Amino acid sequence: VRQLLPRLLDEVDPAALYAADLRPAPADRPWVLVNMIASVDGGTAVDGRSGSLGGPGDKAVFAAIRAVADVVLVGAGTVRAEGYGPTRTGARIAVVTASGDLSPDLRLFAERQLVVTCERCPAARREALAAVADVIVAGDERVDVRAALAALGERGASVVLCEGGPSLNGQLVADDLVDEWCLTLSPLLVGGASPRAALGPPLAGDPTRLRLDRLVTDGELCFARYVRA
Numbered sequence: 001v002r003q004l005l006p007r008l009l010d011e012v013d014p015a016a017l018y019a020a021d022l023r024p025a026p027a028d029r030p031w032v033l034v035n036m037i038a039s040v041d042g043g044t045a046v047d048g049r050s051g052s053l054g055g056p057g058d059k060a061v062f063a064a065i066r067a068v069a070d071v072v073l074v075g076a077g078t079v080r081a082e083g084y085g086p087t088r089t090g091a092r093i094a095v096v097t098a099s100g101d102l103s104p105d106l107r108l109f110a111e112r113q114l115v116v117t118c119e120r121c122p123a124a125r126r127e128a129l130a131a132v133a134d135v136i137v138a139g140d141e142r143v144d145v146r147a148a149l150a151a152l153g154e155r156g157a158s159v160v161l162c163e164g165g166p167s168l169n170g171q172l173v174a175d176d177l178v179d180e181w182c183l184t185l186s187p188l189l190v191g192g193a194s195p196r197a198a199l200g201p202p203l204a205g206d207p208t209r210l211r212l213d214r215l216v217t218d219g220e221l222c223f224a225r226y227v228r229a
């Protein structure tokens with residue numbers, strides 16, 4: 001893996017690169033890092049899953065980014081589509097759901113995880129999930145993502161990695177809660193109707209300006225790290 005920016009380095013270790021980055025948590029919530037892979041034409045899934053966008057280099061960077069996270073935040077749609085399991089890094093997974101439509105028998109719950117939900121979630125589903133996860137209620141009709149992040153901070157998380165999907169990312173963007181965005185660019189044109197990496201309500205204010213902090217490549221995929229400008 002080669003670093004192109006901020007300066008040329010022929011051999012870099014992704015794990016060491018991402019581990020050395022500073023991620024100071026704001027006062028009222030953890031640092032929020034989003035990690036997504038997209039095709040050159042902006043697709044985030046092929047046949048409803050992201051797996052075929054990646055490659056061997058992607059796995060190393062994906063693992064390097066997970067290694068810096070205290071909690072991995074993910075939408076229930078992604079858990080259902082991608083068949084999530086526990087992390088190998090010790091980070092707990094926090095699944096965001098309003099419906100609570102997640103079987104306690106999922107492979108994910110082989111280790112105790114977090115479920116972030118709202119008042120609308122039926123009590124029976126909340127109770128079933130409480131057997132396999134710590135349940136956080138943040139919001140009425142939908143999870144208020146800002147309150148959810150604050151609750152994760154109160155439980156000791158200082159870096160929260162959001163792994164999508166696009167609808168969860170869209171809420172973080174709309175609420176201006178993204179401190180870092182890691183984008184893996186896959187050299188594919190996938191067409192189709194998969195959403196771009198953030199899909200959600202329009203912004204109330206100006207777009208959030210980011211700064212390109214680092215660009216790395218394995219010769220096929222590009223790995224860009226952007227941070228809030």
Ligand SMILES: NC(=O)c1ccc[n+]([C@@H]2O[C@H](COP(=O)([O-])OP(=O)(O)OC[C@H]3O[C@@H](n4cnc5c(N)ncnc54)[C@H](OP(=O)(O)O)[C@@H]3O)[C@@H](O)[C@H]2O)c1
Nearest residue numbers: 037048049075076077078097098099143164165166167168
């Ligand atoms: N390219 C990539 O890096 C990447 C990464 C992740 C996912 N993906 C792809 O993205 C697709 C899934 O994305 P998606 O946008 O449909 O799903 P998503 O954001 O993962 O999940 C949407 C679901 O999350 C829950 N949710 C999200 N925000 C919520 C809120 N504020 N309050 C309560 N619940 C909330 C709801 O679950 P309930 O329905 O349970 O209420 C909602 O239906 C899949 O095709 C996946 O492969 C790609």
